[in-house]
Amino acid sequence: MSTAPLPAWSDRLQGIGCPFCQPRPDSNPHHEKVADLSISSLYLLRNQTYRGYCVLIFNPRHINGLEHLPENEYTAFTADLRRAARAIAATVQPDMMNYATLGNVIPHLHYHLIPRYKTDPRWGAPIWESDLSTMQTTTLPAVAFNRLRDALQAALAA
Numbered sequence: 001m002s003t004a005p006l007p008a009w010s011d012r013l014q015g016i017g018c019p020f021c022q023p024r025p026d027s028n029p030h031h032e033k034v035a036d037l038s039i040s041s042l043y044l045l046r047n048q049t050y051r052g053y054c055v056l057i058f059n060p061r062h063i064n065g066l067e068h069l070p071e072n073e074y075t076a077f078t079a080d081l082r083r084a085a086r087a088i089a090a091t092v093q094p095d096m097m098n099y100a101t102l103g104n105v106i107p108h109l110h111y112h113l114i115p116r117y118k119t120d121p122r123w124g125a126p127i128w129e130s131d132l133s134t135m136q137t138t139t140l141p142a143v144a145f146n147r148l149r150d151a152l153q154a155a156l157a158a
């Protein structure tokens with residue numbers, strides 16, 4: 001996800017060099033912020049092969065899984081997740097939504113919210129292939145990307 005090489009796994013697990021820890025830029029080569037929610041922030045991915053694909057990143061600190069969250073943060077984070085998913089669904093009207101939290105590359109709690117379409121390149125399967133280099137990349141023109149981000153912001157405010 002980061003353009004800089006990632007540190008060793010043991011360091012990453014502790015949050016050393018973590019690109020998802022705060023402070024985090026609103027914009028980088030991979031994604032652009034849509035909004036801050038109650039305990040997380042939503043980012044629109046620049047690769048829009050799956051239209052509306054966003055990542056929701058937990059904000060308060062470096063933590064690598066839901067199992068480490070106290071009840072109040074769990075409740076807030078899952079509410080953010082549902083709110084984000086509803087906004088994405090309202091904006092791009094997919095056939096279904098994939099929710100994916102892996103942490104294999106960046107072990108900082110985040111969810112991939114991936115709208116899926118019957119016409120998408122991997123319908124019926126996870127979007128990830130074993131060889132990531134064969135994954136399709138789709139970059140929207142800036143105007144279209146910004147329009148999508150704005151629509152998501154409007155849906156979150158609705």
Ligand SMILES: [Zn+2]
Nearest residue numbers: 018021062108
């Ligand atoms: Zn982190």
